[in-house]
Amino acid sequence: MPTFPALHHSPARTAAAGRPDDVPTSRAVASELVLHRLVxxxxxxxxxxxxxxxxxxxxxxxxxxxxADLLARLLLHHHAVERELLWPALLRAAPAARPRVEAWHARVAGLDSRLRGLSTAARQWAVAASGKARDAVTLACMDLADAVDAQTAEEERELLPLLGAxxxxAAWAEVTRAARCPLSRRERSLVLGxxxxxxxxxxxxRLLAGLPASTRLAWRLVGRRRHRATVVRLRGEPPAR
Incomplete structure (x- = not known):
């Protein structure tokens, strides 16, 4: 999904749990799957x-x-681009997809509210520094992990085959040109990692080849090292690769 340049241009086929085997490979589908797997x-x-x-x-x-706040903002932006750009483009190409798109809107409205709640809970923990505030963030993440897993699996069954077909x-290129990522440059680099x-x-x-040369250079010189350091701080161990 168009959230940062690496996903805008990658034509990679990306596996996702529960994805039907007949989803056609396309840049749009690949981008959706990469983002789903990440979150x-x-x-x-x-x-x-x-x-x-x-x-x-x-x-x-x-x-x-x-x-926590970064993940919430990333997924909220992802949904906004789908809502405002991607699904309208799909409906112009395949009007019969409307019932499935409308069902997506109904499911994601509640999910977006939970994502905003996660950001709020994270800010409260940062201020309160209490066990109760920490537990609220933990429960919000657990709830969202289950909800996002169910929602993305449904989207991959119902909408991605239509998107690929x-x-x-050209329509996908228009979507990526119109999308504007609200994340900072450093945040986009972390998400790439x-x-x-x-x-x-x-x-x-393929993912790196889709980046502008300047972005690839920045990733190799600075971004990769920062990503590794951030992951070590978060998880207590380096990323697998």
């Missing part, structure tokens, strides 16, 4: 990390609450 993994991990965290450790609290490369973690060698090469 499912990170929300589940974050719930575990928060559960074990000391509530009054200021440095630990800062790292965890910032990551009907959305033209998170997306690359689960990618196979071929998919990593």
């Amino acid at each position: 499912r993994r990170e929300l589940g991990l974050l719930a575990e990390l928060c559960a074990w965290a000391s509530a009054d450790d200021a440095d630990r609290t800062r790292d965890l609450t910032r990551h 009907h959305l033209s490369p 998170l997306a690359l973690e689960d990618a196979c060698a071929a998919d990593r090469a």
